[in-house]
Amino acid sequence: MQPLLSNEYPNEPYLDCSPEISSARQIAERANTQGYLFFRGLIPESLLDPIRSFVRLFAVNEGWVLPENGNQAVLKGRSGAKLSGRGWDDPRWIELQRATAQLPAFQELVSARLILDILAVVYGEKAAPAMTNHVWLKLPGSPEHTTRPHRDSFYLPGCPRMWTIWIPLSDTPIELGPLGIVAGSHRTNDWPQKEAMSGIDVPKSVKWATQAVKPGDVVFFGANTIHCAWSNMSPSDVRLSLDIRYEPLATKNSILRPAVTKTADHGI
Numbered sequence: 001m002q003p004l005l006s007n008e009y010p011n012e013p014y015l016d017c018s019p020e021i022s023s024a025r026q027i028a029e030r031a032n033t034q035g036y037l038f039f040r041g042l043i044p045e046s047l048l049d050p051i052r053s054f055v056r057l058f059a060v061n062e063g064w065v066l067p068e069n070g071n072q073a074v075l076k077g078r079s080g081a082k083l084s085g086r087g088w089d090d091p092r093w094i095e096l097q098r099a100t101a102q103l104p105a106f107q108e109l110v111s112a113r114l115i116l117d118i119l120a121v122v123y124g125e126k127a128a129p130a131m132t133n134h135v136w137l138k139l140p141g142s143p144e145h146t147t148r149p150h151r152d153s154f155y156l157p158g159c160p161r162m163w164t165i166w167i168p169l170s171d172t173p174i175e176l177g178p179l180g181i182v183a184g185s186h187r188t189n190d191w192p193q194k195e196a197m198s199g200i201d202v203p204k205s206v207k208w209a210t211q212a213v214k215p216g217d218v219v220f221f222g223a224n225t226i227h228c229a230w231s232n233m234s235p236s237d238v239r240l241s242l243d244i245r246y247e248p249l250a251t252k253n254s255i256l257r258p259a260v261t262k263t264a265d266h267g268i
Contacts, residue, residue, distance in 0.1 A: 003143040003231035006174055006210050009202070013211040014038035014181070014219065024121045031122045035186035035225035036209070039118075042218045043167060047112065050105035052169045052215070055135055055240060058099065062092050064139060065238055073171045073215050075238040077140045086197075087145040093137070100135050110244055118220065119163060123248045130162070130245035130256035135169075138177055138232040138239035146177070147229035148199025151185075155196070158255055162223040162247050170240040173212040177230040177239050179219050180210040186224035200226060 017037050020026040031037055049071055056075060059065040064083075066076040084090040100106050109115075110129045119127035138145065153160055172178045182202065185191075193200045210230070213219075221227055232239050247256050 001144045001146065003233060004146045004148060004228060005233070006180060006208065006230045009180075009204060009206060009208050011180070011208040011210050014209045015183075016040050018042070021118075027118065027121045028124070031220070031222070033187075034183045036181045036183060036219060036221040036227075037118070037122075038209075038220075039218050041214075041216045042114065043109070043112070043216045045216060047105070047109050048167070048169060048215050051100070051103065051109065051242070052240065054103055054105070055096065055100060055137070055169065058096055059137060059238070064137065073169075075170050075240055076236055077238045081139055082142065083137070083139065083145060087142070088134075096135055096137070097133075101133065109242075115165060115218075115244075115246075119246050122163060122220070123161065126249040127163075127246045128249040128251075128257060130247060131259060132256065133245060134243040136229075136239070136241045136243065138229070138241075140232055140234045140236055140238065143231045146231040149180075149182075149202045149226055149228040150193055150199045151224050151226055153223040154193045156223065156255070159247060160223055161251070162245055162256060164221055164223075165242075165244050165246070166219045166221070167215070167242045167244070168213045168217060168240070169215055169242060170238065171214055172239055172241070174210070174230070175233045176237055177232040178210055178213050179221075180208045180228045180230055181219065181221060182206060182226040183209050185226040186222050191226070199228070202226065 017030055018039050053071045060067045063078055064081045066078050116127050166179050191200045
């Protein structure tokens, strides 16, 4: 599979909403017009450090990354390390998801008030975290595991109000493959996706929002917003990030929170 490179498209930095964080009206307007929000340094390192430390140790034990002293925001891939299959179906990667989801530090991050308050503005009502969230480990030299352009609503058509937050756990310059966003793409049906694995063939003239990011930076985006993760083109460094999904708390028959829905249906 050919790498997906940001320099093949016109692009611009994310629009930083940090100066507007105290204005609910402006945040809601940005979400509605752009289909995404970006906040630099939103998440304290104290919330991210234990998660990164846990994932780093797991990855070292699996032979994916080299051991390091401390908990630096740079991970070095072990030479020749690969995830099997499509990456997300590697049994070791699946176990990483299960183990991380049970981590108290991860549960604290998912339910952090600063995140829920922003999403409450986006929704106009209270938000709730989903039960299917992901740790992404992008090893160097693996263009076949690139996240191609897509809308999440293609895969989850029953979740049109889902929003995802993407948080880098490692320093992520452009060569490591940060998130790319097509601003405003949630307001159009242009470039429909035809196949699950091929993604959307976005024209080369379309402008993307993307930039280098650091742990604590956050990108929020809606289910209908076209996004991708550029290929990791570093010869040695690993990109480590989190995807956390949310929906309105009052969502009926939720497939993102099945245990909650089941409990509510039985009046427990």
